[in-house]
Amino acid sequence: MKPKIAVHKFTSCDGCQLAFLNLGEQLLEVFDLADIVHFAEAGAVDPETPVDVAFVEGSISTPREVARIQRVRANSKYLVAIGACATSGGLQALRNGAHSVDWLAQVYASPQHIETLAETTAIAKHVKVDLELWGCPVSGRQILATLRALLFGVVPINDADKVCMECKRNNTVCVLVTQGVPCMGPVTRTGCGALCPSFGRDCYACYGPAENANSDSLARRFAGLGLMPADIARRFRFINSAAPSFSDEWRKASESGRK
Ligand code: SF4
Ligand code: SF4
16 A cells, blocks of 8 residues: 655645646656555545654644644654645744734725734644744655655755855856855755855855854855845844744844844
8 A cells, every 4th residue: 555645734835835746847756656545635635544744734723733734743754844835834923923813804894804823823833843844935856755755764965054155066156156145045045056146146045054054154254245234134034033043143133123
């Protein structure tokens, strides 16, 4: 019998599920290796069946999602969080710290019908996660490599190196050094293949903090380029604003701007 896999969606834009679907011909390889029992975007709907590997896209934003992620965890041998929403809370986490009750009252005529948590959080804040694949969106290459490793009983590679390393390997000219643009690559985890620098633009940190990210030092470098504290805060307060190393940095920059 083939192993079973499921792809679950929580609060998200579906972009990481599309990265899965965009595997194209390689998706056929997945069908050879495993049975996909739940993947609503692709047609299969059976969310409660126990599976070997569950991929989870999206952040936890509502009380119902808290209960549902517990069931997904109970039904899965391995749980892999995919994408910035699932690993750090994603763009939705920008609302954390704001007064959500006031916001709801301003946006909706009947806010009492909206069920939402005060904060949007990563999957790992609620259940044990076996592996996190960062990125907005994740790449199909990461998903396939992880799935193959888990199905063949190998520990998947958790590549937490910095985007800069990828630039060096690709012989990409550094935009920070040569153009003085505030590139986030020195603190961002690789996985995209240093896509933005390869087109001559700065990395905007969609893959989240790298291992041993020295955000303090990069913020000082940005100040040296002439960025004001509010601009530095914005560089860190974006797709992965709730990731620890980035949230510390934008808070510090915001506070120094108020002094
Ligand atoms: S990580 Fe990005 S692409 Fe993936 S679901 Fe969230 S917003 Fe969409
Ligand atoms: S372009 Fe950005 S990611 Fe690439 S080496 Fe320079 S600072 Fe690092």
